[in-house]
Amino acid sequence: MAKSQQTFNKIEKEKQRAKKREEKRKKKEERKASSKGGSFDIAYVDENGNLTDTPPDPSDKVEIDASEIEIGVPKKEEREEEDKNAPKEGKVSFFDHSKGFGFIIDNATQEKHFVHVSGLIDEIDENDKVTYDLEKGLKGMNAVRVKKI
Template identity: 50%
Template sequence: MGKSQATFGKKENEKKRLKKRNEKAEKKEERQANAKKGQPLDEMLAYVDENGNITSTPPDPTKKKKEIKVEDIRLGAMRQEDMEQEDPIRKGQVTFFNDSKGYGFIKDSVTQQSIFVHANGLSSGTTIKENDKVSFEVEMGPKGPSAFNVKVGGGE
């Protein structure tokens, strides 16, 4: 007589398939047993409040609604000419500067953002050190915002 054609690997794979099938059937039965059939509509609804948060309570109809003009609604990004032009010269304080390597950081006095500064970005004849109040302009460098045209004495 010949040997059985089913190898050990095939038998193991068949056992795994049967086990998965049984687990899936058990999960399905459990879901069906725990399903809440016939829930009232009020329990299935969710509401969004004025801040965009999802709540289970309906909005208060007596509360005054905020009126929004159609002209104020913008779709997409603002055009460059529509944006308000802010003063390009900023003020801040030098938090760190390494003279030997020629770089440091300035903390913007308005945004509290730390901005990189290199010795090449200093105004001609200007030298800075830590805690100096400075005025500067910002441009986007390869790794983020970078200060240029830095002048001492312009900070607040």
């Protein structure tokens, strides 16, 4: 006679699955029964942005002109534009001749700008004072047309 293919472990696992399905079905029925005719709570936001259960006082209402709200980045012509034609001055903080790149620190803003050997007009070394223009690069602003002062 052949042995049954169902082992004790398989039978126990099937019982557990059936039990879980039954519990899930009961919970679903309870949710359906409790949701019928159920009420919901209203939440209000006060002037500080906190949620409360009391409605706000209508006398504290502030009128806001929707046309004054700016969403996103301001248009290019509205931004304060620096004089892009004037060359900037800075100091070479690092330059590696073997690799052909370095960094320039702007005298006015103390920002570091990347400089590549292809953007040089004169040979530069570390601690040289230079004038340069900026161009948008892949990872930020790059110094180009770099001249020694």
